C-alpha cells in the first residue's frame with residue numbers, strides 16, 4: 001500500500017474527524033459566478049460539501065482515485081458528481097471548468113503532470129485554488145498532540161517538508177494571485193477522544209500496523225487527559241491556508 005492510499009483504510013474516521021475548510025476561505029478560491037468546479041483529490045468530500053453549501057453553488061465534480069474514499073463521498077455528499085480519477089489524468093473535457101480546487105493534496109501530485117492537466121481543464125481566466133486545513137500547529141498543545149503521531153510515524157510529515165510555498169511549473173500560463181497565502185483561523189468543539197482519533201488520520205500513522213495506531217491513539221488521549229483534566233469537550237483551533245492562481 002502506498003502512503004497516498006492509506007486514507008481509504010479509515011475513510012469513515014477521516015470524514016468525521018478531519019476538518020473541512022473555513023467557509024470564508026472558499027471566497028478566495030471560488031470565483032463569483034462559477035458554474036462548474038472540480039474538487040481534485042476530493043477524498044470523502046469535505047471541500048466538495050463546503051462548496052455545494054455556498055449560496056449560488058456551482059456544479060461540483062469530485063475527482064478522487066481511491067474507491068473507498070469515493071464510496072464515503074457518495075454517502076456524505078449528495079449533489080456532488082463523483083468521478084474516479086487522478087490529478088495527473090483528469091477525466092474531464094478541456095476548458096470545461098471555472099475553478100479547480102485541491103485541499104491537503106498537492107504534495108501527493110506529480111506537479112508537472114498535474115499542472116498541465118489542470119491548465120487543460122480550466123477555461124481561460126479560471127482559478128486554481130490550493131487549500132490546507134489542519135489543527136493550528138502554532139498552538140502548543142496542538143503541536144504536542146500532533147507530534148505524538150509524527151514521532152510514531154517517521155517524523156517526515158509531507159506537509160511540513162513541502163509546505164504551502166508551492167511554485168507551479170512554468171509554461172502553463174498560471175498567474176500567482178496570492179503568493180503570500182491567506183490564512184483563516186477558526187475553531188470547533190471536539191471530544192478528547194475525537195482529537196486523539198484525528199491525530200490517527202494522517203498518512204504516517206495510517207500506514208502503521210493496527211496495534212501501533214492504537215498505541216498512538218492511547219498516547220494522544222493520555223496527553224489530552226493530562227493537559228485538560230476534566231474537560232471532555234475541547235475548543236480546537238484550526239487554520240485553513242489558501243493559495244490561488246489564475247489561468248491566463
Ligand SMILES: C[S@@+](CC[C@H](N)C(=O)[O-])C[C@H]1O[C@@H](n2cnc3c(N)ncnc32)[C@H](O)[C@@H]1O
Pocket residue numbers: 004005007018040041042043044045046047063064065066069085086087088102103104105108109110
Ligand atoms: C489528505 S487527503 C485530502 C482529501 C480532501 N481533499 C480533504 O481535504 O479532506 C488526500 C487525498 O488525495 C488522494 N490522492 C492521492 N494521490 C492522488 C493523485 N495523484 N491524484 C488525485 N488524488 C490523489 C487520496 O486518495 C486522498 O483522498
